[in-house]
Amino acid sequence: MELALYGKKVLVTGGTRGIGRGIVLAAARAGADVLTCHRQDGEAVESLLQALKETDGDHHVIRADLGGTAEADRLVGEAKDRFGRLDGVVNNAGVISHIPFGELSAEEWSRVLDTNLTAAYRVIHQALPLLGEGSSVINIGSRGAAAGIPLRAHYTAAKAAMIGLTRSLAKELGPRGIRVNVVAPGVIETEAFDAMPAERAAGLRATYAQKTALARLGTVEELAGPVLFLLSDLSAYVTGETVNVDGGI
Structure with missing residues (x-):
């Protein structure tokens, strides 16, 4: 067996920036x-479209805001119309904000939970008829789900719930040959670091160099690797797991 995805049909939510973009390009x-x-439309979308045009395969980039269930349903409908089936689903779409718990509004709580957790439920739920034996669902979690992060109670709660959802679905869907796992990143250096003031970016790199066994931040490619493994037939006996990709934080 080899780590190859030839002929597999894969849906990746939130795939034009950061970790999601790296997963999309690696899978393609x-x-x-x-x-x-x-x-949102923008340069990131255009550059991804161009990169996918230069990559063999049948690739599509669609606008959909997964904060609403109707949009999640429409997205899976597009996958059905274009592919007819799905061999892999990667729930990566998410939002985050940094708010003291005492100031966390119900609206912001709902926005973050809806996008980070409820959207994953809806995508998997609607995709079930398209998933056959040997298919793989990967939920992108966060190392912070286990550690807890101040000012991110809503985000951390959503990512912790993702682990419970994954464990339950792994047991329920396992008899159908569908695997469900979490990949939990630590601090991954995405293009967001390029948008920061140089001093702040350098400070973050230095901080996490001291906190990780590998003494550095991770790259998008290093996060995409374990996702490809879980999408591939090499992981045919792996389900219900949380794979921490965090450099030994």
């Missing part, structure tokens, strides 16, 4: 046909 380059979505 490994041979999968990939459909992904974004909330």
